[in-house]
Amino acid sequence: MNTSFSMSLRRLSVFVILLATLGCQKRDDAVAEPQTITDRLLEDSQFGLLRAAVAYAGVSDALKDGNMTLFAPTDAAFQASGITAESIRAMTPAQVRALVLYHVLYGQVAISAIPSGANSVEMASKGIAFVNKSTDGAVSINNAKLTQTTITVANGYIHTIDRVLVPATGSMLAAIQNNPNLTYLAAALKRVSTSSPALVDMLTSTTAANGVTVFAPTDAAFMMDKVYNTKTAIESANVQTLTNTLLYHVIPGAVFSNQLQSGTYNTLLSGSKLIVTVGAGQITVKGAKNATLSSVKQADVLTNNGVIHLIDQVLLP
Known part of the structure; x- marks a missing residue:
């Protein structure tokens, strides 16, 4: 065999092997890089x-x-x-x-x-x-x-x-006090704050592992109520009766609108339940002594210690 030809063939073989080695190395390097x-x-x-x-x-x-x-x-x-x-x-x-x-x-x-x-x-x-x-x-x-x-x-x-998460900016009590549609509820909480501080403390605390959910009657809802239809009536109300009414609007755990299901929910008023109905793009809630259903008008007001749903009636235990 021609010596020159043999040497060229050997050089070509070495070159091919070198290319293959480099190719494998590049592929191995690409696989080795973790994706963050x-x-x-x-x-x-x-x-x-x-x-x-x-x-x-x-x-x-x-x-x-x-x-x-x-x-x-x-x-x-x-x-x-x-x-x-x-x-x-x-x-x-x-x-x-x-x-x-x-x-x-x-x-x-x-x-x-x-x-x-x-x-x-x-x-x-x-x-x-x-x-x-x-x-x-x-x-x-x-x-x-x-x-x-x-x-x-x-x-x-x-x-x-499927949604962007928007951070809360304060406690549940602060959200109620700062909402111009919840001034009657804020007045009710102020009324019971001295005699029943536990309720107000719960609405400001962030230590509860699961938070709470408040169905918050709007000012218009209070104005239609037979008992608490003026701020004067709220400011002179029996504290224990008013406390029980407020506790009836709170359920344990932060339950957002996409988690609510039709059925009964225990409230923080011992032994008392609410009836929630979900369907046709609407959420309603009914108290034991309410004649008609209350509708959720604004859902998912996030706070540091739970979630608020604004409703159009005061719930009656």
Whole structure:
């Protein structure tokens, strides 16, 4: 065989082997690189607005490091919540950072690790959120539902949700006192605060693990009531009777509108129940002595210690 030809063939063989080795090395390097939460957001088209918010808030690097769980609203979730790219840019980076971190839970929390029932958790923003796992395994956080299989990444989990989570800004008592449609309820709470401080303390406390839910009669609802239809009547009412009436409007646990089901609910007034009916896009609630159903007029007012649903009647135990 020609010596020159043999040497060329050997050189060609070495070159081919070298190329194959380098190719394998590149493939191995690509496989070895772990995908973080940030990496997944960058490549997944359903998270365009969340990706923009993360970048604007300057938290991209934070979502790469450490173990964490992200409750990730899709673009459809942003749309359903009325939040656009323009409204994100209208906020300051600090405000968007607080919003994004309210969707982050430190630690890797799989669906299987979430306990049944309602549980309050502190998010990375230091705000309180309420995670609920129903008996059929469905999970929601505040008024948002988990919508698809969990995405597992190198530093945690991504749970996709159908609403943007909006942090609470204060206690339940503060939300009532600051709402111009709940001045009669605020007056009623003030009336019982001295003789029955436990009720007011409960509405300001954040130590309860599950929070509470208040069906809050609006001012218009009080004005239609036969007993508490003026603030003068409220200010002179029997304290124990008024306390019992108020306790009848509170149920244990933070129960958002998407978690309410038709049936009876125990109230904080011992031995007394409410009847809730859910259907046709409407939620109604009825007290034992109410002649007609009361409708929920505004749902899911989130506070640090629970949720408020505004209703159009005073409930009668």
